[in-house]
Amino acid sequence: MTASSAELPPEPQAVVGPLTRAAVFLVVRVNPGGESVARDLLADLPGLQRSVGFRSLDGGLTCVAGLSSSAWDRLYGSPRPAELHDLPVFAGDKHTSVTTKADLLFHLRAERMDLCFELESLIMARLEGVVTVVDEVQGFRYFDARDVLGFVDGTENPTGRGAVDAVLVDDDGAFNGGSYVIVQKYLHDMAAWNKLTTEQQELVIGRRKLSDVELSDDEKPGDSHIALNVIEDEDGNELEIVRDNMPFGRPAYGEFGTYFIGYAKTPSIIEKMLENMFVGSPPGNTDRILDFSTPLTGALFYVPTAEFLEDPVVASDEPAEPTPEPPAPAPGTSLGIGSLRRSPRS
Template identity: 45%
Template sequence: MVMDPNKAQDVWKDAGEHVQFTVLELKREDQAKDQEAIQEFVDRFQAITRSLRIRDNKGNLKVSLGFSNAAWDYLFPNAPKPKELEDYETLTGPKYEMPAVKGDLFIHVRANDEAVVYEFMAQLMNFIKDITTVVDETKGFRYFEGRAIIGFIDGTENPEPQDAADYAIIGDEDPQFVNGSYAFAQKWRHQMDIWNKLTTEDQEKAVGRKKFSDLELSEQEKFKNAHNVASQATIDGVEQKIVRMNVPYSDPASDNTGTYFIGYARHWNVTKKMLENMLEKNDYLLSFSDILGGQLFFIPSRPLLDQIAEGEFK
């Protein structure tokens, strides 16, 4: 079966202006009831998306819905499973760790207008709130010029838009789940006082790029644990890529500022390798950040969502 990006969810498009990430956990009080509720929820998810794209045809609404490995086993116990779907477990390096958190359902919404994001989630939660609890709900935003909250252009290492689908969407290596994707969601909280005390020159060495122009520094100019060095993943001599749609979040008055990292990938092992390298090389960004948690989710293709909604996938 040939990959068709038009049959994928929104896993390779732009990061958006107004963004919301929601992670839910199933209460698991009645499996049969939960399975029926998920069928309706998935159906409504698609219907609400279509409706809001008509209501605000310039809103640029993009959405994706995913299931963790634990949710997959619970909701679809007799169905096949994507080859690389697994429980994300805490990764530990010499100095830092990337903790895992619980999470069954992952919802990623972005649009040009915050009202569209709100309306989508407000309608959607009517069909899922009774069987779930909220693990995390984070509102993100596009910072100036698409920069990360630490002031640097984000996403420079992403593949070109015309090539992105090849890195984000599963192909014929897993034909039952073609046009799906692996999403890794991870929430970082930054100690901005520490970061802001660094000189611009040291910040550039820490990231590996110029702050204003985004030009990459030479290897000699960077810190050995610069972010764009530590986060690289090479497999069989080939540098690998994923599609990142990271966004800042902040509650300035309570000093709660960070980055919501979201990486969509054709292969989970590529993202995992990047995370392991960041830990092994003590990525400089970890020195002033706390990672609050992360989890892996599988993002089904739109045709597979239809099968789930129709009760054909159990």
């Protein structure tokens, strides 16, 4: 390794990117005894993504993998990311959030669903028999990036360098370059929602439905979705996250939903949003959107760097034993050239 390459920062997974037309949100639990298979799959995931993505270079295929607190302990042990923990349940007098027992998140995105479908198929073939599926949602782009409630979603996402600064950890040593992600699956009561006038819906959200312009402070109610989701630090600076929410649904079954997914450099920002929504700010002043939207799942994950996935280096309490030199290959045997997994980096 050259001096210049040693100074390069770790390569993050594709947590920051343009909104796509299709997505798959796959959440699984690793069955006891399946840890090594799951760890090997995570190491091979960048290679699998390249293999599928190369078949459509303009398809924009990416896959972000995250691990929950318990999964990190089982797959990688110590040390661990400083802020990785189970997502709390936020319970107010009227609304209560949901926390789901989960181990791994796979967030697949592309301009075409077939690319997501193919990569998910390869992932599940590798994990067959060693994981239990918690949830699988196929999301789609709805007109001009609107949710099924009819409002544009993700308007306030930071872009460029601002997005990178908002989502990548920069104060946790070996875990710098990673990110935290929280997911929630919501179903909407469209019958009740559609009984509201457009003006009433705008007061629930805090934004104009057609133009996507935010209501003024004088017009915007304190229990509107936007009012309760603006988080500031002690100096009054807004703390940002990157949302990549997607609509989903099955109209024949009366299912209309939004899959919330938010990336941030610290989970405390999104957790504060959830506290404001479900408990209220002040307590009791809860998010009006919860009168029409019900959470079904919720989980928090840490997203390691792409470099870590392909070559995890984790310290342990015991000194590592010297690795013996591998024997020279016998004449005529394969050197493993062209295999999917990369050799460990030195």
